[in-house]
Amino acid sequence: MQQDHKGSGFLVRIGRRVRRAVQPSPAAEAESAQVETVGAERRSEGADESELSTASVPVRPGSIEELRALRAQIAQVQAELAAADQERESLKAERLHLQEILGAQHGKRVLPRLKVEKTNGVASLVAGARMMQRVHGKADDPVAGIDGAGALFADAERTTAFLRSHGVRSEVDPAAVPTVVVHAFKGRTPLLELWAEGQVRHLTPGGEDPGDIRPGVRYDPEIPAPARLRRLVRASRTLSTYVPRPYVQIRWCEKRDGTPVLVGIDVNPQRIPVLTPEWDERLGKAFDSGHARMLMQPYKVGALDNRVPGGTFSYEETV
């Protein structure tokens, strides 16, 4: 896909270099093995101070051959040291370059190494949503998820009951092809995607088109907005509020008269949009706040309280 290559050429090159460096080449391994052989010789020498033996050339202790062998080893280690020195300079240059890239990201010329860990990172829809999917994927039934939401919303009857319980009157048709996907974060719906013939257009809940924000999918500005956008957004907000996931996709199609029909609430979407960095961060912030709202459900009933034997921990400061 297109975004695989956008702006990441340098990082790909660096990545290759790092992989090469971290996983030594066969030549480097051979060299390393050679060093070990020298080391083994030294160790065998340590076992018997008067003896320096190699597998191929037996050397008489104290002989000129021993001296020559030692000198040869010295020359070899010197060569290795020179190569290591050269590598060091090259690695330091590479490290500095990366620190400059990070510096630019943080408004500095160079980001000091010890400052790297101080960052809060950048919120990300893709990173957050995939993390939570993997967590729920550890359930006995990965599709259902740990909270069972996936199983519930796979059942049209229970899904309809869920809608009705929250006063949403829309029909439910799991067999329909969705044309609108609402990206919903526990009651917030910052972005909708509209599909037509394999092309996509995005809208904010207010109906504004942010343009071509999804590099991997073809953008079509002509795809019409849903006829009843506000109703669809309102229903999506309501429904997502009561699903214990920071992020869900609520899929809709429209009848000919524009009435929205719910196709499904997807708590484990296979496709998560890879948007421009600005939009990934914007939806990432929505994920972060959705994550906090998800925790409100157990928090309100005291289920997150710290435990001590026999109950929950409470502490009052006294002097």
Place this chain on the structure above:
Amino acid sequence: MTSEPTSAAQRPSRKVRIERARSRLAALQERLAKRQDGNHELRAQIAVLTEEAKSPAERQATGAANLETDPGKPSYALSARLHRRANTTGVNIREGLREPILDLYTKTAGRAFAAAHGVAVPLELGRWPDPDAVDWDSLPDRFVLKSSRGGGGISVFPLERTDEGFVDRMVDEPVTIQEVTAKLWKKHQDASVYIAEEFLQAKGGEPGQMPHDIKVFCFYGEPAFIEVRTGDWSRARETEQRLRTFLPDGTELTHVRALISAGRDVTAPEDFEGVVQAARVLSQAIRRPIQRIDFYETDRGIVFGEITQNPGRPPSLVPEWDERLGRAYEDAYARLLADLTAEGALGVEFGDKG
């Protein structure tokens, strides 16, 4: 200067030359080993920085052809920062969430929590409402005076009485009562209280020898990564931080948290099992997938230090370990969600409009 030709008689004997050659070879081999280790560290740093330079979406990708369907891979850094952002950028506050782990933030509360679980805590020698109220005369020759609030050792003073006053053992400099009091007032918060604790002594150490910090990165009941650190105090700016890294079974890892210097002078814990057991008990009682719990190893065993919900610097690890700890985090989160679901505290909520 020109050197005169050396006669055969003046030339060192072959035996001497062999000895010299051996010494030279040994010195060179040592230098080479150090340089190779240094290059290993540099490669590890480059690996860390390469990941840090990526966007989160790129960083979590597995390399699948289609990024939109790529299931991604775990990352400790990305997960730890999610929790850190939630606490430090006001996300939780805006949503009305005050994570109960924050109740363990003060040293006094953390200690009470540890003690409730049977984990040894430092002996308290006195407690006062403000720095002026400290009863200095009642304290022994060695003690630690600290505020209940504040991180990074900024309001912690390990003190040793001298004829002239005290020595601050964190920076090994003389200090007066007035100076300590002024420094404590500078960071005073309304809810702060001041406590004097026994001066913990490193196991098998000399009197006054502070133990290293043992920092255990825990994931809801699973200690996964142990760091032993020294020099990691805000007040000791001239002191370089050094650390050694271990797995719970005592296996040492090198160049994993590569951006911080490894410390050859840092002592490994002797009682890994004790550290792990105490960390496991406390971590399991904190309903959060991630936390750091600190201990000290002393002659009277493993002693509790503090609980940290958001380390000031969540470790940046080389990719292999970032992923391994990321997996530990995700396993922990799954266990926590399973517990919450089983208790009926988490689930799809039906309304009553039927």
